[in-house]
Amino acid sequence: MATSTQYSWLLILCLLSACLVSASSDDTAYANSLLKFKQSLINATMLDDWKEPVVDKLCSWNKPNWTGCLCWNSSFIGLRLEGMGLGGKIDVESLLDLPLFSLSVMNNNFSGPFPSDMNKLGKLRSLYLANNGFSGEIPDGAFSGMKAIKKVALGNNKFTGKIPVSLLELPRLVDLQLQDNQFGGRIPDFWQKSLRVNFSYNKLEGAVPAALSHLNASSFLGNINLCGKPLEPCKPRKSIPKIAFIVAVVVGVVLAAFMILHLLCRRRAKPLQYEKSVDSFRMEGPAYKKSKKDKETEHGRKLYFVRNEWERFELEELLGASAEVLGSGSFGSSYKAVVFSGQAYVVRRFRQMNNVGKKDFYEYMRRLGRLSHPNLLPLVAFYYRKEEKLLITQYVENGSLANKLHGKRCPNEPVLDWPTRLRIIKGVARGLAYLYKELPTVTLPHGHLKSSNILLDSKYEPLLSDYGLVPVMNKDHAQQFMVAYKSPESTQKDRVTRKTDVWSLGILILELLTGRFPANYLKQGKGPSADLATWVNSVVKEEWTGEVFDKDMNSARHAEGQMFRLLKIGMCCCEWNVDMRWDLREAVERIVELKERDDDDDYYSCASEGDVYSSRAMMDDDLSFSSLRS
Structure with a gap:
């Protein structure tokens, strides 16, 4: 034996x-x-x-x-x-x-x-x-x-x-x-x-x-x-070349003569050009001459404040203040400027904003300026010039959601746990719902909804930025860079609908839950950004091990059901078939219902509410993507 x-x-x-x-x-x-x-x-x-x-x-x-x-x-x-x-x-x-x-x-x-x-x-x-x-x-x-x-x-x-x-x-x-x-x-x-x-x-x-x-x-x-360190320090570029300086001197002499003779005394405004320096950005160049063809009023060359409660300051004060370059994106450069009162503002420069004339531009900006919601970054003031426009908003110290998700975390900075992310997406949903209500005639109430356009205040409450700009943006530039035009309906049928912002919301939800950046957002021109949705699909279809969720959420077992509910909401929002995609009302209702801890709530179907699953049963099953979406 x-x-x-x-x-x-x-x-x-x-x-x-x-x-x-x-x-x-x-x-x-x-x-x-x-x-x-x-x-x-x-x-x-x-x-x-x-x-x-x-x-x-x-x-x-x-x-x-x-x-x-x-x-x-x-x-x-x-x-x-x-x-x-x-x-x-x-x-x-x-x-x-x-x-x-x-x-x-x-x-x-x-x-x-x-x-x-x-x-x-x-x-x-x-x-x-x-x-x-x-x-x-x-x-x-x-x-x-x-x-x-x-x-x-x-x-x-x-x-x-x-x-x-x-x-x-x-x-x-x-x-x-x-x-x-x-x-x-x-x-x-x-x-x-x-x-x-x-x-x-x-x-x-x-x-x-x-x-x-x-x-x-x-x-x-x-x-x-x-x-810059470790190389030689950066030196600000001289803003006025010699020839421009000579011209400015000549113009100054002529102006002085006119002032002495009291003939045609006019103050001339300087054009908006900036030093490309991390330290400052200032107006430069020879004096701007007002022509008969372009009769801009003194009012038109000043900042237009959209509401009375905002602090007032002059354009020269803003542009003459020390400033910091925040970035240079697809629309133009952004600067942080601190005025004499100590208040910090963000100045956004737009060169591709000539879709409407001056009168319509003023009217539409005043309309955006009247919007007021806890989850919207309010417009403070704007400046109109044919060649470029400036939009001024308050500076938000905590930065963007994209930076918190994908950037380097500072020492002792807390991670974005599940309760924080849930609070963020609820705020985003409420802010988007407000835009839909207040801009009923605008096909894309946001148009550029992505994590870098969601700012976080000191309490990590989200503030939507860059909203409502599609009507004033040049169409070809918008189609080249704006998130809405990377949606399936824009790619396949060259159109956008009131559900297109919902698709952007769905991709944002998946980014928030997975911690993965939608890489196709980096692609210029039309192109679907559903690669993130495809990845989520493949993970859930092949093996349900929780690998889809970002480990930084520090998720506990008691929250997995709620996290899965939000994942399903995200997939229902970025459904490629527009007819099957949830509308915003449905999406917001489901998001607001979510809780930080699991309970006995059911999961919802993209197509109907009749086919639901118990949260615990779904967590215990070997899930397929078909069960996620049906």
Whole structure:
């Protein structure tokens, strides 16, 4: 009779045998994928041992049986194809079934654009494309979803354009090498802790972000328009060139003569131009001459305050105050300006706001100025000029929801837990409902609803900003940049409806719950931003493990049902079929009903209220997306 020890050894041998069979089967599949990848390469003579019949094992312990394979504990983990004279195409599709943690093709002859769909390699931790001939702009969303990646080396290529914003979405990024390319524009505000960079010898400009100012100056050398610590301090640009100064002097003499003779005495207004400096922005240039053709009144050249209760100040005081550049977005630049009273305001510059004439613009701005709700950022004043407009609002110290969700958290700053996020989305829903009520004739009462346009006050109450601007925006610019025009109905049928803002609300809900940024918002022009909804769909459909929710919510078991209810509301709001999509009234009612803790409430169907599920039963089931939406 066999002893218990014999049975134990027999069991261990069986398990080892099963593991070996599985590993062998996997290696065969991996080898076939590598052979497919090899077909896309040129001059692959150094990979001659990649051939059929495929090997049973790619790795013998830590030694590869195929050239260029990386191995660890007898498992294939990546490719290191360096200095092999390779060219052709990086066929990402052929690599998708591989457990690829590292990919290096440095020191080869690859050329052309950045490999498409690279962000599909979700397990990748290291990507090395340096010392090749890659060229062109890297799409903004090229790195979206690559949450595991730590090292990216793209140096010594011919890349142009701006540094991809999706690099800001990578929480584990510690090493970024972009040297010796032709990247231009400003360096994004990287927030990742312990990040090392090499941006030397590009065409970058502006100030080095504060988060990178502790690095060695060698990381930024060779960018002649780059400044700020650790480089030389940024110097404000001289606002008036010599020729303009000479003209101004001549004009001044003429004006003085006119004043002496008391003939045609007029004060001349200065045009709105600004120094592109982080320290100040001031009016500049020669005196503005009032022509007969353009008879602007003195009133028209002053700030127009939309309500009597606001503090009054002159345009010159606002533009002459010390200011801080807050950002430069798709509509124009934003500045924080502190007037003499000590009150801080935000000045927004708009150059693409000529859809209506002056009279209609004044009337519509006064209409927006009359709006008053606890969850709307009120308009304080505006300035009209044909070439550009200024909108002035109060400064909100706590910043935007996007910054709290995706930016670097300050020391001792609390995370956005579930009760806080619930309070935020309830405030957003109430503010949006108010806009729908007060702007009944406007198809898109908001039009640009996204996390960066939701500001948070000191109590984390949300304030909607940039609302109601579609009627005055140039249509082509609005379609290029505004969130509403990335909706399915705009993409598919070139139209928007009163439910389009509801779609934006749905995407916002998913962003709030998952902590994931809707990467397609970065795409210019029309293009659906439902990639986030598609990701939520896939996670819920494949495995309900709670992986869909942002870990920073610190969610407890007693809140999971409510979180799931909000998730379902979000999916019902961003339903692609407009007829099936909830209207705003339905969405707001369901959002307001949510609580911080679970109870016995039911879940709702997008199509009807007859098909409901018990919250606890739904949490215990293996959910599919079909049950989520029906």
